[in-house]
Amino acid sequence: MEKGIRKPIEKMPLKGEVSNCPACDYKDGFHVSFNLDDNSRTGNIIIICPQCSSRFSVGWPIQLQKK
Numbered sequence: 001m002e003k004g005i006r007k008p009i010e011k012m013p014l015k016g017e018v019s020n021c022p023a024c025d026y027k028d029g030f031h032v033s034f035n036l037d038d039n040s041r042t043g044n045i046i047i048i049c050p051q052c053s054s055r056f057s058v059g060w061p062i063q064l065q066k067k
C-alpha cells in the first residue's frame with residue numbers, strides 16, 4: 001500500500017472487543033477519524049488500521065452541537 005492512497009471505506013460490524021483488523025494481523029486497536037456529511041454537522045466515525053491503513057465504518061453516527 002502506497003502512502004497517500006486511501007482505501008475505500010468498508011463496513012465492519014462490531015463484535016466483542018474492537019481491536020483486531022480484519023484486513024491484516026494487527027491487533028492493537030485503531031485510529032479514529034470522522035467522515036462528516038456535506039452539512040458539516042452530522043457524519044460517522046471511521047476507524048483506520050495503523051498497520052495497513054484499511055478504513056472501516058462501524059455504525060457510529062455523530063452529530064455536532066449547535067454553535
Ligand SMILES: [Zn+2]
Nearest residue numbers: 021024049052
Ligand atoms: Zn490492518
